[in-house]
Amino acid sequence: MSAVGSATFAPGGWRTRIDARVVPVLGAVAVFVVTFGFGSIAYNGFFSPQVFLNLLIDNAFLAIVGVGMTFVILSGGIDLSVGAVIALTTMVSAALVEQHHWSAAAAIPLVLAMGTAFGAFMGWLITRFRLQPFIVTLAGMFLARGLCYLISIDSISITDAAYTAIAQTRIPVGIADASITVGALLALAMVAIGIWLAHGTEFGRTVYAIGGNEASAVLMGLPVARTTVLIYTFSGFCSALAGVVFTFYMLSGYGLHAVGLELDAIAAVVIGGTLLTGGTGYMIGTLFGVLILGVIQTLISFDGSLSSWWTRIVIGALLFVSCLLQRIFEARRG
Amino acid sequence: MTSLLRTLAQHRLFWPACTLVLLLAVNATFNAGFWQLQWRDGHLYGSLVDILNRAAPLAVVALGMTLVIATRGIDISVGAVVAIAGATAALLIGGTLVLKGGVQTYVSNTPMGLAIVAALLAAALCGLWNGLLVARVGMQPIIATLILMVAGRGVAQLITNGQIITVYYAPYFFIGNGFLLGLPFAVFVAAAVWLVLHLLMTRTALGLFIQAIGINPAAARLAGVPERLITVCVYVFCGFAAGVAGLIVSSNVKSADGNNAGLLLELDAILAVTLGGTLLTGGRFSLAGSVLGALIIQTLTSTIYSIGVPPEINLVVKAAVVFVVMLLQSAEFRAALRQWVRRAPLPGASA
Numbered sequence: 001m002s003a004v005g006s007a008t009f010a011p012g013g014w015r016t017r018i019d020a021r022v023v024p025v026l027g028a029v030a031v032f033v034v035t036f037g038f039g040s041i042a043y044n045g046f047f048s049p050q051v052f053l054n055l056l057i058d059n060a061f062l063a064i065v066g067v068g069m070t071f072v073i074l075s076g077g078i079d080l081s082v083g084a085v086i087a088l089t090t091m092v093s094a095a096l097v098e099q100h101h102w103s104a105a106a107a108i109p110l111v112l113a114m115g116t117a118f119g120a121f122m123g124w125l126i127t128r129f130r131l132q133p134f135i136v137t138l139a140g141m142f143l144a145r146g147l148c149y150l151i152s153i154d155s156i157s158i159t160d161a162a163y164t165a166i167a168q169t170r171i172p173v174g175i176a177d178a179s180i181t182v183g184a185l186l187a188l189a190m191v192a193i194g195i196w197l198a199h200g201t202e203f204g205r206t207v208y209a210i211g212g213n214e215a216s217a218v219l220m221g222l223p224v225a226r227t228t229v230l231i232y233t234f235s236g237f238c239s240a241l242a243g244v245v246f247t248f249y250m251l252s253g254y255g256l257h258a259v260g261l262e263l264d265a266i267a268a269v270v271i272g273g274t275l276l277t278g279g280t281g282y283m284i285g286t287l288f289g290v291l292i293l294g295v296i297q298t299l300i301s302f303d304g305s306l307s308s309w310w311t312r313i314v315i316g317a318l319l320f321v322s323c324l325l326q327r328i329f330e331a332r333r334g
Numbered sequence: 335m336t337s338l339l340r341t342l343a344q345h346r347l348f349w350p351a352c353t354l355v356l357l358l359a360v361n362a363t364f365n366a367g368f369w370q371l372q373w374r375d376g377h378l379y380g381s382l383v384d385i386l387n388r389a390a391p392l393a394v395v396a397l398g399m400t401l402v403i404a405t406r407g408i409d410i411s412v413g414a415v416v417a418i419a420g421a422t423a424a425l426l427i428g429g430t431l432v433l434k435g436g437v438q439t440y441v442s443n444t445p446m447g448l449a450i451v452a453a454l455l456a457a458a459l460c461g462l463w464n465g466l467l468v469a470r471v472g473m474q475p476i477i478a479t480l481i482l483m484v485a486g487r488g489v490a491q492l493i494t495n496g497q498i499i500t501v502y503y504a505p506y507f508f509i510g511n512g513f514l515l516g517l518p519f520a521v522f523v524a525a526a527v528w529l530v531l532h533l534l535m536t537r538t539a540l541g542l543f544i545q546a547i548g549i550n551p552a553a554a555r556l557a558g559v560p561e562r563l564i565t566v567c568v569y570v571f572c573g574f575a576a577g578v579a580g581l582i583v584s585s586n587v588k589s590a591d592g593n594n595a596g597l598l599l600e601l602d603a604i605l606a607v608t609l610g611g612t613l614l615t616g617g618r619f620s621l622a623g624s625v626l627g628a629l630i631i632q633t634l635t636s637t638i639y640s641i642g643v644p645p646e647i648n649l650v651v652k653a654a655v656v657f658v659v660m661l662l663q664s665a666e667f668r669a670a671l672r673q674w675v676r677r678a679p680l681p682g683a684s685a
Contacts, residue, residue, distance in 0.1 A: 129664040316481045319484060
């Protein structure tokens with residue numbers, strides 16, 4: 001529909017106007033470029049392809065969850081259960097593979113189906129009984145973590161050959177010995193699928209409509225109830241897929257995996273330019289939000305002298321600045 | 335009789351009270367000595383006293399959270415504020431070993447009163463930060479408080495320098511471990527906060543204003559309610575309440591842990607408020623409901639421990655209780671239930 005920018009010829013010369021909705025995403029890209037640039041100047045060895053690819057590798061699961069979370073937030077809802085579903089996925093995978101000797105090819109589709117069904121259940125509750133997403137997904141979070149602990153209190157290490165093989169696979173990218181993992185490729189694929197879903201399908205347009213004004217969307221005849229259930233189902237699927245990637249990353253199942261990840265996902269989505277009120281935002285912004293969170297972590301680890309809790313403070317500060325800028329743009333448009 | 339039951343059932347606190355009674359009954363059937371109260375060492379002992387004691391910090395936070403939720407907001411940073419308050423108090427008090435009159439005693443680094451005031455001030459400042467972001471900058475409450483929730487843990491770690499600060503100064507332990515008139519002091523603190531809030535809400539127009547802001551902020555503003563000021567004050571009080579809870583918690587464990595203090599407390603607090611009947615969409619609120627909600631959550635935890643069920647089930651049961659209560663609170667669910675009940679044929683009635 002509308003281009004990113006338009007150029008008009010008016011008396012006095014050319015005037016370019018950038019669509020106001022794209023500005024937050026451009027802001028996120030700018031923050032990422034500036035931060036990465038700062039790191040490259042300040043630290044030796046920062047400016048290398050492998051460091052950049054490590055951002056994707058180490059945050060692949062966050063990116064996948066972010067895709068699902070973007071749809072949820074675009075529709076004006078929230079999903080607090082994503083971290084817990086990741087943990088449940090790792091725990092079920094580990095239990096199936098290690099204790100019941102299932103093959104990876106059988107376990108992975110099962111956990112994906114489980115996560116999708118979990119999301120569908122929450123979406124159905126939200127739509128059918130008009131419950132608030134915050135509480136439903138909060139209860140879902142308790143339920144998923146509780147089920148984790150029911151399976152096992154301690155962590156279960158995965159020694160299965162297929163899992164370790166996939167975990168250790170490095171696919172060369174072709175530039176300077178840099179390589180990427182299966183998980184990171186999955187993350188990029190999911191972001192691409194997310195972009196297609198959001199901008200190229202009726203589902204995506206309905207999501208934006210629901211976020212803009214749910215009552216209007218209903219009156220327009222859009223399938224709001226079905227789409228809402230699908231949104232949470234997709235988020236559940238993304239959480240399960242992220243859980244699979246997390247399993248490759250950690251090679252263990254543990255109830256305390258991914259605690260607080262839902263807030264990191266929300267932070268990534270918001271930093272990427274999606275408004276929490278819904279209706280505005282771009283999927284690519286979430287990818288840059290994830291990259292920004294990753295680059296902050298990398299900066300601090302490269303510095304070495306800063307304690308790890310500075311990460312939390314810096315992320316908090318970045319969140320503050322992004323939201324402040326979002327508010328200013330909103331007010332100016334208002 | 336049925337009309338009395340019906341009028342009772344209409345009361346907002348009916349379902350939370352029922353849930354609590356049910357939980358207590360379950361606890362009592364499995365635990366023979368549940369209702370026993372003994373007087374030992376100058377104070378009351380018993381499972382009921384225990385539940386009240388442990389529920390006190392959660393009740394205080396839930397009371398603060400109620401007002402925030404009533405104004406259509408939410409505060410997910412209370413856990414971090416609990417950690418900050420506890421860390422400030424512990425840092426200022428500490429406890430150095432000195433020789434006083436030939437006896438080794440611990441003295442605090444700063445006068446205890448000053449330390450407590452400083453901790454509460456720090457907590458109120460956190461609340462002020464949240465309130466300004468929501469009311470002045472106009473950010474959505476969940477994202478505004480998310481900032482402090484993320485950064486606050488870092489700040490708490492900064493205060494404690496990454497260590498767990500142990501408090502050795504004995505008088506400080508009275509807040510979380512002391513007894514007054516036979517009951518734990520923490521219960522009195524929670525009761526005092528509840529009483530003060532209740533008086534403020536009912537004897538002044540504050541309760542009316544807060545409800546008005548929650549029901550329709552624009553209309554309230556046009557009617558002359560000082561909406562922004564009240565919103566900021568509500569968040570300041572929520573921070574202050576979290577500070578009080580932080581003092582109780584850190585005094586109870588005689589230390590301050592920047593990482594673990596108040597972890598997931600915000601979720602329990604929001605749960606307590608919702609269980610008590612206050613809707614997350616704001617408007618009418620119930621302070622008694624939130625206290626009931628806190629008691630329900632604590633009784634649930636105690637029931638699970640006392641039944642002998644593995645504590646891992648705690649989360650699953652909590653999830654089940656949340657599902658049931660929120661379904662019961664949903665009008666659509668009650669309507670669907672009534673329809674389902676009515677569709678079942680009555681015995682002896684003609685088809």
